[in-house]
Amino acid sequence: MKICVLNCSPKDDLSITLQTILYLKKWYQEKLNEDEFEIIPAFSGTVTENIEEAVRKAELIIMSGAVFHFDVHSSMGELLDMLSDNYHDLIKDKPVTFLSTSGMLGDTMAHNRFELWAKRNDLKYINSLSLESMEILSPTGREELFCWFKYTKAMAEYYKSRTMPKAKTKGRVVLMDTCEKEIPKIASAIKAAKLRFEASGFETEVITLREKDIRHCTGCQCCFSNRTCVFNDDWEKTFEKLYLNTDMIVFFGELHYATLGNCYKTFLERHACLGRSGIEDEVIKSYFFILDDKFDREDISAFKINCETFDGLNCSYLSDVCEIDNNEKMQELYDKMTIAYNSDIMPQNGFLKNGIRTGFAKVAASVKNRCPGDYSYFKNLGCYDTIQASPHIQWLDNAEDAKKDREARLIPFKMTLSHLEELPAVTERRKFKSLSVIERQRAAARGTEIYNH
Numbered sequence: 001m002k003i004c005v006l007n008c009s010p011k012d013d014l015s016i017t018l019q020t021i022l023y024l025k026k027w028y029q030e031k032l033n034e035d036e037f038e039i040i041p042a043f044s045g046t047v048t049e050n051i052e053e054a055v056r057k058a059e060l061i062i063m064s065g066a067v068f069h070f071d072v073h074s075s076m077g078e079l080l081d082m083l084s085d086n087y088h089d090l091i092k093d094k095p096v097t098f099l100s101t102s103g104m105l106g107d108t109m110a111h112n113r114f115e116l117w118a119k120r121n122d123l124k125y126i127n128s129l130s131l132e133s134m135e136i137l138s139p140t141g142r143e144e145l146f147c148w149f150k151y152t153k154a155m156a157e158y159y160k161s162r163t164m165p166k167a168k169t170k171g172r173v174v175l176m177d178t179c180e181k182e183i184p185k186i187a188s189a190i191k192a193a194k195l196r197f198e199a200s201g202f203e204t205e206v207i208t209l210r211e212k213d214i215r216h217c218t219g220c221q222c223c224f225s226n227r228t229c230v231f232n233d234d235w236e237k238t239f240e241k242l243y244l245n246t247d248m249i250v251f252f253g254e255l256h257y258a259t260l261g262n263c264y265k266t267f268l269e270r271h272a273c274l275g276r277s278g279i280e281d282e283v284i285k286s287y288f289f290i291l292d293d294k295f296d297r298e299d300i301s302a303f304k305i306n307c308e309t310f311d312g313l314n315c316s317y318l319s320d321v322c323e324i325d326n327n328e329k330m331q332e333l334y335d336k337m338t339i340a341y342n343s344d345i346m347p348q349n350g351f352l353k354n355g356i357r358t359g360f361a362k363v364a365a366s367v368k369n370r371c372p373g374d375y376s377y378f379k380n381l382g383c384y385d386t387i388q389a390s391p392h393i394q395w396l397d398n399a400e401d402a403k404k405d406r407e408a409r410l411i412p413f414k415m416t417l418s419h420l421e422e423l424p425a426v427t428e429r430r431k432f433k434s435l436s437v438i439e440r441q442r443a444a445a446r447g448t449e450i451y452n453h
């Protein structure tokens with residue numbers, strides 16, 4: 001595949017994002033002999049002849065760049081505007097994605113701006129990746145990068161051929177109807193989704209939430225100590241059906257003030273009895289909606305951000321949100337989920353990941369006596385490790401020193417790159433999926449663990 005990388009990072013060849021691209025190039029071009037990477041400096045905000053030529057030939061465009069002040073770098077912003085205002089014919093219909101490195105604070109805004117730009121200017125947007133700058137120095141970070149790129153390439157291929165992907169292994173998809181009353185448009189969308197996923201080779205199950213007897217959480221907090229709700233209704237059975245052995249979940253509902261409404265919210269609030277770590281669900285998700293009679297178009301973008309927050313928090317992978325109207329677009333999203341599944345995409349992948357987890361770790365820490373499962377979960381993630389200030393840190397008072405400092409910071413990245421002899425190991429996904437989350441949480445609360453036999 002011909003890949004054009006537009007390197008929009010202000011540090012150019014001293015950029016960590018560019019190092020990350022070089023890792024991809026090493027794996028996919030040198031080791032797998034699959035791709036041609038053309039990496040073009042694109043920091044000036046202008047469309048040079050080089051950029052024009054590379055974009056014309058490209059089968060996939062990657063914008064690489066840092067997150068600055070919560071957004072894409074200003075120079076990348078200029079480049080995007082220049083491309084869409086003056087080169088629309090050149091870029092339209094091209095598959096495009098964005099790879100950023102950042103401190104992981106507020107990277108969502110940068111990625112949302114990029115996604116809006118790509119979709120509004122008729123490019124084929126492929127879910128982008130935000131890595132924390134040190135992440136590729138760890139095996140998990142490299143695995144995440146590797147699998148995300150597998151997905152990106154498969155999506156670019158899909159946009160060429162539009163053939164329905166087959167599930168790589170037999171998986172299970174749950175389709176959940178969250179509406180308070182039956183809505184024919186949603187019922188028929190669920191039927192169509194079921195057919196599409198089954199044709200790809202998945203096992204499917206439909207859950208109709210309104211048929212379940214699920215009572216409102218009263219906040220009594222009894223569950224905080226023993227992980228069992230005082231209500232003996234359908235919540236537990238419904239939760240087990242939704243998550244046990246499940247790989248993907250598709251939610252269907254009516255969009256009501258940027259949420260899926262009260263029936264869905266009632267169900268979610270009862271997740272409290274699992275503690276935070278109980279909803280470490282690691283599934284691939286999408287949300288399909290129709291607009292209710294009070295709708296405003298703004299509800300859609302707010303809904304997307306709500307889903308990102310919620311799914312980032314739950315360590316699941318949000319594929320996309322989609323209005324139920326255009327059949328072709330809906331099928332594209334089912335296929336996109338299948339491709340994500342086939343590519344072993346990291347369930348935790350996605351922006352908000354670290355920021356949200358660390359934020360929640362603080363909350364979990366403050367209630368640790370009541371939620372032992374939460375505390376050990378976050379501790380295992382390393383969220384409580386304190387970062388010691390380096391004794392070598394000093395003020396730099398001229399540009400030469402600053403340059404040397406940047407070069408020094410790149411050394412571990414370059415060293416790792418020069419030792420990448422093997423492709424990253426792809427670890428087993430959702431290895432606990434056949435264990436009940438509820439049982440796992442109760443065991444954690446007791447201070448024991450249950451294992452997969």
Ligand SMILES: Cc1cc2nc3c(=O)[nH]c(=O)nc-3n(C[C@H](O)[C@H](O)[C@H](O)COP(=O)(O)O)c2cc1C
Pocket residue numbers: 009010011014015016017018065066067068069070071101102103104105106107133
């Ligand atoms: C002026 C400035 C603003 C930044 N703003 C953010 C930010 O809002 N959110 C974030 O997560 N990281 C932020 N960062 C960190 C960079 O995104 C991060 O260091 C990135 O890895 C740099 O990539 P590069 O080496 O490719 O330029 C900022 C860095 C600088 C210098």
